[in-house]
Amino acid sequence: MVERSLRMREARGSIPRTSKKTSSIFYSIILHAWIPSQPMVSNLSIFFCHSKLIRASDSSSNSAAETPFDHDGGLSNRVSVCKDSNEALELIAELTKTSSGVVSVQDCCSIISAALDCDNADLALSVFSAMRSTFDQDIGDKGLSVERWKWSRPDVNTYTLLVCGLAASLRVSDALRVIANVCRVGVSPSEEVPFGKIVRCPSCMIAVAVAQPQDGIQAVSCSKCRYQYELVSGDIIRIESEEISMNVPAWRRGLKFLQIIKEDMPAAVHSVVVQTPSGIARTHRFATATVDLPAQEGERVSIAVAAPSDCYREVGPLKLSAKPPTFYAGEAMCLTNHRDGRESPLLRAPRKDESISLINPSTLFPLLAVLGFGDAASGIIDPSLPKLISVAAVSSLAIGATLNNLVLPELSRIPQRSVDVIAIRQQLLAQYDVLQTRIKELKEASENEVWMLARMCQLENKIFAVGEPSYSARRTRVKRVREGLKSSLRSRIELIESYAKISSMIEIEVEMDTDVLAAEAASNAESIAQQIEQIMELENLEERWKQQAEANDEVERLLSSESIQAEQITKSATDA
Structure with a gap:
């Protein structure tokens, strides 16, 4: 009877099944379908790394001693009444009369499904948390018989079963947390060192750097526009805002309306x-x-500013700063909010004491009048002077515009050979950024479907509680809609899990090129020799201070003994 119940749950999708071969082909299709604009070399390299990862996972899963113990479903039903995962492992060890083993993924899904059917969602969440804890290498290796039994790592079947079951049990907040865990698959629940926040170039809006929690001020370069920026990452400790939309003059609004500005x-x-x-x-x-x-x-933010004035490159007698044109050195250009990932382009703030501007009508019209009067006066003196003045003015403006808009910006760019080193890394970050955007969209859609699925289950409960025969057709319709939502939710979770795995592989490649190299540089022989030398200097300094302290103690002792002898002599003289 229990076996038939399990088969029925598998048939209706409570325990979904997928194959690793299909998953491998699916990842390759995903990578080439969603990131067609990136170079084929990086796509092939990522897919090659992913193929190696799948082979490694296959070999590790084959070598793991997974113990399928529940053949008829009876043990899952007995375990489903336990309080938490530790008690469940104790009962498994007692019923199987085995001191060690690994609970297979299929048996984990059977236990979670039975717990949800028994309205024991706490056990299902506890088992899921224990399964995710197996990402830690040493967890579960210490203790008695409970720790010798281990849970398998969760897969897409576990995620789908738990999300749909929690939504059917009206535990929406718990289901949303499970979806959040799917978005960062491969990360341990005890992890406190995230990959970081992707920061885009404020000019061409491609991913250029990763702002990690320990980062503060760092200089970055863009391989596309070849300009240099400074990232200031930290927490906002004070913010003051003022609305100035009503202070914009009417003539400026008119120029904006006419699209002149x-x-x-x-x-x-x-x-x-x-x-x-x-x-x-x-x-x-x-x-x-x-x-x-x-x-x-x-909130923690990253502000991208133009390259400061002390960052420049010498080209002959010129000192060129690799900052974008039309921006001042150190001017804020874009703000990235780490909490929600929102990017806000920044504008130049108007000065508090607005200076005279040539495009201001109150300045432009008198200037034109003065120039016109000067041309008329010079025409009286020499008819050819106005033409010469006009030609000289136009030539000066043309030369200045050419230098400012074409020559100097091109000279200020970083040489191409200097940015080729970071180009591959920024291509990986661009792919990672695209994947994270897809994951965010799928997560929002999945959360909406979880809410709709919970609504349908609640509506079905209301119809069942009323018990009127006239609601049978509506109940069938609600049930059909609920099954459609489950199928759609299962597909979205599979996509999220696939994207999350590819994102983890990109994180590995990026961190191998940056963090590992930095760690190796910090632990090389030269650094160790410097540390040993510093330790020896500290020991010598400590020895000198110890000798100085002993000398001071000896002086104090001698002075004290002399004062005592003087007192004794004085006392003897007094007695005499």
Whole structure:
């Protein structure tokens, strides 16, 4: 009877099944379908690494001593009444009369399904948490018989079964947390060192760097536009905002309406103080096109600013800064909020004491009048002077515009050979950024479907509680919709799990090229020799201070003995 119940649950999708061969082919299709614009070399390299990962996982899964013990479903039903995963392992060890083993994924799904059917969602969540804890290498290796039995690592079947079961049990918040775990598959639940936040180039909007939790101020270069930027990452400790949309003059609004002025009009001015993990605090003043705050106090952000003035490159007698044109050195260009990943382009904040501008009508019209009067006066003196002045003015403007817009920006760019080193890494980061965007979209759609599935289950419960025969057709319709939602949710979870695995492989490649090299550089022989030399200097300094302290003690002892002898002599003289 129990075996028939399990087969029925598999038939209706409570225990979905997939194959690793299909999964491998599916990953390759996903990679080439969703990232067609990236170079084929990087795609092939990622797929090659993924093939090796699948072979390694296959060999590790074959070598693991997974113990299928529940053939008729009776043991799963007995385990489903346990309080948590530890008690379940104790019962498994007692019933199987085996001191060690690994609970197979199929048996884990059977236990989770039986627990959800018995309305014991706490056990299902406890088993799932224990399965994810197997990402830690040493977990479960210490203790008595409970620790000698281990759970298998969760797969897409486990995720799908648990999400659908929790939604059917109206545990929506728990189901949403499981979906969040799917989005970061391969990461241990006790992990406190995230990969970091992708930061894009403020000019061409491609991924250029990763802002990790310990990063503060770092210089980055873009391999596409070949400009240099400075990333300031930290927590906002103070923010002040002021709306200025009503202060924009009417003539400027008219030029914007006629599309003579292309840039956005500032609607609000913000002044933020960002404190880096090292304790350095920086103030940034900028404007935004809307009155919405790009971030709030206490949130971690990364502000991309133009290259500072001390970062330059000498080209002959010129000192060229690799900053984007039309931007001042150190000017804030883009803000990335680490909490929600929102990127806000920043505008130049208007000065508090607005200076005279040539495009201001109150300045432009008198200037034109003065120039016209000067041309008329020079024409009286010499008729050819106005033409010469006009030609000289136009030539100067043309030469200046050519230098500022074409020559100097091109000379300021970083040489191509200098950015070729980081081009491959930024291509991987661009692929990672695309995958994370897809995962975010799928996560939002899955969360909406979880809510709809819970609504359908609640509606079915209401219809069942009423018990009217007239609701039979509606109940059938609700059940059909619920099964469709389960199927759609299962497909989305499979996609999320596939994208998350490919993202983990990209993280491995990026960290192998950066973090591992930095760790090797920090632990090389030269660094060790310097540390040993510093330790020896400290020991010598400590020895000198110890000798100085002993000498001071000896002086104090001699002075004390002399004072005692003087007192004794004085006392003897007095007695005499």
